[in-house]
Amino acid sequence: MRRPVALRLQAALGTLALAAAAGVVLTMPEAAAAAGGATGYATQNGGTTGGAGGQTVRATTGTAIHEALCGRADSSTPITIEVEGTINHGNTSKVSGDSCNTAADRIELKQVSNITIVGVGNGAVFDQLGIHIRESSNIIIQNVTVRNVKKSGSPTSNGGDAIGMESDVRNVWVDHSTLEASGGESEGYDGLFDMKDNTQYVTLSYSVLRNSGRGGLIGSSESDTSNGYVTFHHNLYENIDSRAPLLRGGTAHMYNNHYVSLNKSGINSRAGAKAKVDNNYFEDSKDVLGTFYTDAAGFWQVSGNIFDNVTWSEPGGDNNPAGPDPQSNTTVSIPYSYGLDDASCVPSVVSGTAGANKGLKVSDGSCTPQSPDPTDPTDPDPTDPDPTDPTDPDPTDPPSGTNLSVGAGSDGSSKASGTSYGNVRDGDLGTYWSPAGTTGSISVKWSSATTVGKINIREAAGSEGTVGSYRVVNHDTGAVLASGSGAGVIGFSPVSLEKITFEITGASGTPKIAEFETYAG
Template sequence: MRRPVALRLNAALATLAVAAATGVVLSMPEAAAAASGATGYATQNGGTTGGAGGQTVRATTGTAIHQALCGRASSSTPITIEVEGTINHGNTSKVSGDSCSTAEDKIELKQISNVTIVGVGGGAVFDQLGIHIRESSNIIIQNVTVRNVKKSGSPTSNGGDAIGMESGVRNVWVDHTTLEASGGESEGYDGLFDMKNDTQYVTLSYSVLRNSGRGGLIGSSESDRSNGYVTFHHNKYENIDSRTPLLRGGISHIYNNHYVDLHESGINSRAGARAKVDNNYFQDSKDVLGTFYTDEAGYWQVSGNIFDNVTWSEREGDNNPAGPDPRSNTSVSIPYSYNLDAADCVPGVVSQTAGAGKGLKVSDGSCTPQNPDPTDPGPTDPGPTDPDPDPTDPGPTDPPTGTNLSIGAGSDGSSKAAGTSYGNVRDGDMGTYWSPTGSTGSVSVKWGSATTVSKINIREAAGSEGNIGSWRVVNHDTGSVLASGSGAGVIGFARTSLEKITFEITGSSGTPRVAEFETYAG
């Protein structure tokens, strides 16, 4: 880097030196981390709920985090891991198990789903230890600091990325984090937030990225164009050389971010990438938007941005800045609703909300930071940005009306106890039921053609009421999680066209007995 880096850590983050130990089970509530719900592209593809509805454990070491992942009934059993203290190489070791695939030199979230990692108490600091997400889905990381992760020197971790995602990753929400380094590539650091090899439906929100040569990228090379659908909002990029972010292919939505002291370039849209860039505040920086270091162009749609003391270089060869008067050269349609803060108040709003240890404060578009709503039932409910809320619509827990689509459909599942049948859940008879062979399992309703469903009703057999604990509703066609929670009853979700829907029981307090798995269009 061209300038000395003054690493600024939140003094409120305490460090705890604790021997590796198994996490302590606290409770089984909805994930506290998801109080306000995911935003941006993480709300698409079935949504991002993390460990909602599953067990909650406390971890003070990296080994304990891995043990919590490996101690689940399956790799998809929901879990929230509350982290406090300093997580480093000295207290992080590999743990083996059927529900995990971990490593000793990083926090490994590999081939798993439905996990929340959230900093609590005095704070969580991942010191020189990166977080690696690979072949995984439905992950939330919130209220943590990741610092000084190196790819060369000692110790090394995660290829030098603070948070890195690759290989078939879906639905990740990273929120209220602080990601920081102490220099650039020559000092041994790489990216702060990288996405590669088919990573999609990701949101980075209310985070601080600073003191690094590279902010982050989407796509590892000009040919890696399988990534995209990524939202960046209300983040602060500060004292960074370039890649804020670098975009290769795909679609990104970049709004209400504060960029300060970018030395070489900022948003680098290339290799066919398309970015919607709204109401950001660019300050004391150089070449904050354009296509740089390649002749394979990218594109942008711009509106409402402020350029405060931004300098622009001349267009020449593979250097094509968008300024000094940035104009749109594409159009990008955004499928979700969102509230824009005015660009002139972005520095103030971001300074009060972004980063770990800020109390999870957010903005509702009024330029005034808001505390998270403790009464919000969770991320599966429509948020304040619902594009067309209708107060007269029935809620997701109201008794369903209309035709039970399960009658006459087919069914199958993961296992069935003696004397029970998959077909019993769609026969309209409360006297018959299906049970798995153990305490967990799944049952599905299926049709011969695409059928629209937005609500199901799980009815337990007499004498077994309350036995069903945590569950997930899955679009079997795509593997997307439509809803998660605990207890039987009516479950609502976004209208979805599918041929097979699965109710997966991931926890129970007794033998689950599902008498009826009813499905409804609305």
């Protein structure tokens, strides 16, 4: 499970060289790609893991972000870029290299893949500087604030979009971020979250979009219908005039969002688009769902929503509101698993979880915000043990003693239909847990502190070798105990904890974990 010392030294030297060349600070231990793993449509099409398994660097300027991208071996080499401080026009320059294609007036993720950008420390603010994703795939953006990006006036950036995706983009997860403007088009702003020209498999989760004329769109025109498979969940849309979002063609899933002060219109499904709208809370708003400003009809399936002080205009011409009593006019099949909070508690759950610098809190699906996931990268602890420390016990030693998982509890980030968290501690190799996708995490927990120094991950028959990269995390503190690839016996310095997590960050298919055994050493 652990690389030889020579290889680890070589990797360390390579990492230091990258950091020196890029003007960034390497953080140890390596930060997680993202807390809990992607959700929604970003789990499909092979999943979204960002920079998992690659180097982690720290950047405090936009130029350093570009240099980190350009310092990789090639354009698909995984990397996690931890960002702290204010990124603006004054500290963002174009950088050239074989593994990048950057620009001076935006954070440019063009013709690249396998990247995580995550805010850490005291926070990351992209001030008047947008993030542009073009011809790229497997991107995670997490725990950042992007504000006041303009398309007119001065300075301008990214066509006025806070985050914009276009031209054959695949698998993007934006999570726990705050996207905000200070007005509408007349003040120089455009969309907060836009997708164009064949962008697919995107999730926006636990984020805040506010104070903008336009929330975002999927499709730049009635003929741009190649976009879709987008999930919006547990987001706050506040003081938005329209486009929450505008959907032209394609399929979108909106659940457990809180919409407040949608001033002109909200979810605008048109040009044959299909929107599945579940358990959202709409408040103090107008025309929150329908087909608006066109006669090219779109469709929706609704259930469990609450409409609190929502007004509806009269239908006619290019105006077709779904209310005042919204009814489904299509059905939408969702390919991934998800849990629904009751709409009545959505305002409180979203208030406690959505946006940057909220500690990456998520809902447990029963109206209760959870404390940060053990893979929370927002506060890396420099005292965490190095998971590749050569003084660690040899992980190839066979486990001995009592399997501490028997009689313990278990939970996880997600589970595929027909599988159970409890299957990993029942002693039966014929039952198993699988994530809802190719990545996810599974935990074993106790009611009191228990010393663990070795685990044994046993894959179900027929799935051996599916698990790729992994991390073993002390859920109590967030410390990374071990990392590597492949299932089997994993050893580390014994630690007293109440919950231990095995996080799968890469896999060749859908993992099937039959047993998650734990031992004292």
